[in-house]
Amino acid sequence: MVMRITQDDQSRIAQAIAAAEAATSGEIFCVVSRRVSSYGDVALAWSAAAALILPALLIPFGFEGVWPFGGGWEAAHESGLTVGRALGGYVAVQAAVFAGVLLLSLIPTVRRWMTPGGLRRARVRRAALQQFLAHGVHVTRERTGVLIFAALDDHQVELIADEGIHAQVDQGVWGDAVAALTTEMKAGRPAQGFEIAIGQCGQVLARHFPPRTDNPNELPDHLVIL
Structure with missing residues (x-):
């Protein structure tokens, strides 16, 4: 399922940011990215490993890398020709395995499964950093900016709080x-998720960073979609 973030969703998120920031001098900034990497290096690594390992694992089961073309009678003493065909067949199987795994990696779910979680x-x-x-989330007056970042294809959420917040807030509070x-x-339900997360971040910021007499909006309230 391809997740869509509509104009209505973006308006709801912007309103949630504005409401949360009304009670704090902190700033909340939200970004959504479809993908942060193509993970092409991961696909190539899997394909190369499969091409090297899988044909070798077939040898104990009788695979001899026989060249798939030609055939017929051969003189037994033509060992050079036979070895050459065997090597050619082995390379052909390796190439087929490499191409097959690489094609499978084009499927987003498979690519995500191939990529280590770490x-x-x-x-x-x-990408969030x-x-x-x-x-410019790091250049607010009191260094009290919070970034909420969601990577859709990676199924990952990241939250980064600036230096001013680190000094006063236990980082574990962002887990909820x-x-x-x-x-x-x-x-x-991306809009609802952002609304809840923004509200919870706003409550934390309000407790530690109440609004100043002059409380300018230092960062845009809208959702950035990459």
């Missing part, structure tokens, strides 16, 4: 917001 988390984290810096957004994304 690698996906690391690349989503890196890039967005954190690119949109991440869990809520993850649950709603799985259910195909």
